[in-house]
Amino acid sequence: MSSNSTSPTIELPPSLNLPSHLSAQKYFFVCTLTVLAWDALVLTPRSYKLGRLPKWPALKFMYYFMQFWVLADFIVTGVMFFSTTVTQENDCVRFWPYEPICTAILLAVASAVHVIRISAIHDHVQNVRGTMWGLYAVQIIVTAICCGFYRSVHLEDGQGCIAGPLNNASWVGIYWLAPTLLYATSFVFATLRSLKTLEAKPVSYWRLMLRDGLNLYGAILLVNLINVLFYFIMTPTGPADPIKTIVTSMAAVLTTTMSMRIILSVRGDLTNGGTFSVSSHAASSSGAHTHTLSSGNRQRGANHTFTLGDMRDATVAVAGRKEGAAWDGDKSSVTGAEVREESKVVLPIAGEDIDGGIPRARTGLGVQITVDQQVEYDDGFPTRK
Numbered sequence: 001m002s003s004n005s006t007s008p009t010i011e012l013p014p015s016l017n018l019p020s021h022l023s024a025q026k027y028f029f030v031c032t033l034t035v036l037a038w039d040a041l042v043l044t045p046r047s048y049k050l051g052r053l054p055k056w057p058a059l060k061f062m063y064y065f066m067q068f069w070v071l072a073d074f075i076v077t078g079v080m081f082f083s084t085t086v087t088q089e090n091d092c093v094r095f096w097p098y099e100p101i102c103t104a105i106l107l108a109v110a111s112a113v114h115v116i117r118i119s120a121i122h123d124h125v126q127n128v129r130g131t132m133w134g135l136y137a138v139q140i141i142v143t144a145i146c147c148g149f150y151r152s153v154h155l156e157d158g159q160g161c162i163a164g165p166l167n168n169a170s171w172v173g174i175y176w177l178a179p180t181l182l183y184a185t186s187f188v189f190a191t192l193r194s195l196k197t198l199e200a201k202p203v204s205y206w207r208l209m210l211r212d213g214l215n216l217y218g219a220i221l222l223v224n225l226i227n228v229l230f231y232f233i234m235t236p237t238g239p240a241d242p243i244k245t246i247v248t249s250m251a252a253v254l255t256t257t258m259s260m261r262i263i264l265s266v267r268g269d270l271t272n273g274g275t276f277s278v279s280s281h282a283a284s285s286s287g288a289h290t291h292t293l294s295s296g297n298r299q300r301g302a303n304h305t306f307t308l309g310d311m312r313d314a315t316v317a318v319a320g321r322k323e324g325a326a327w328d329g330d331k332s333s334v335t336g337a338e339v340r341e342e343s344k345v346v347l348p349i350a351g352e353d354i355d356g357g358i359p360r361a362r363t364g365l366g367v368q369i370t371v372d373q374q375v376e377y378d379d380g381f382p383t384r385k
Helices: 020-042 044-051 058-082 088-095 098-121 126-149 170-199 205-212 214-233 248-264 277-288
Strands: 150-152 163-165 293-297 302-306 338-347 353-355 358-360 367-378 381-384
Touching (some): 020 044, 020 058, 020 248, 058 088, 058 098, 058 248, 088 150, 098 126, 098 170, 170 205, 170 248
Antiparallel strands (some): 367 381
């Protein structure tokens, strides 16, 4: 005796019965929020150190703006995306402009960082700066216009709110194409600037990439290129398919965090975009070998400064001896002869009196610096060695 039994069919609620592309986007958004949380945690000590600096140049202000704006953008977007109580007719219709507008503002600040930094490492050359600011102006105009061509993707109630291109139109992807062109140009200019340094100081390409932050520019370009390809190539299966916007959140977050790291990688002062790493290193190296001796009259404000380059043959002595060729009348008649000259400067020590503009040590002590230079007169014109 046999009996036929049928298992009952369980219908999942809309919040769990997700299409494949929508499910993939929710998983990817979780990855985006994880990256955002981890990055905020890792950069906290460096953000604290940056905040203690006294000056507030444009790059420093942009750093903190991006740090807080990206949280305000994607935390709110994530809450609406994963909410199971929002309704499409009421909540999502009012909410959808939030994401494209906030992301456009975020991209505008991140792109401004690239414009300022690239202009600075190229010493504010007119053609480089003009190219970057021109692309930046195009980006602002394009993203502002394209914000009006987004809509709320028609999901079921309980599946959350997502902003997508109107009628799944591919051309709305120029919203991301404009900043991608700027980031590609930024990467090219940064790479060309770094390659020029190989002529003076050859290093490995790996070290060059890490030294000048080319990996940061490359990561920003790569994630934006992938996002643009999704907009123009991927074909949705229907009006409720959010396949085109899967990479959008990750592109915005990585663009922001990598741009923040570009600011943190600047060596020295952030004013006017900072300096190039090699030039700043060279300046610090030359400054490390320069020692300055100065004597000052605090009342009169007089200073005498000497560097090692000027005092290469200097000796410290109580008395000096002059050597050289015989003089014939005046100095102008000496030709082809070498004359050794000495310049003596008495440096006052702390606690001295000033008598008629001449320093006089209370203790009778002082330091006498003898500068010994060779002067060669060739055809009546002195040339120093």
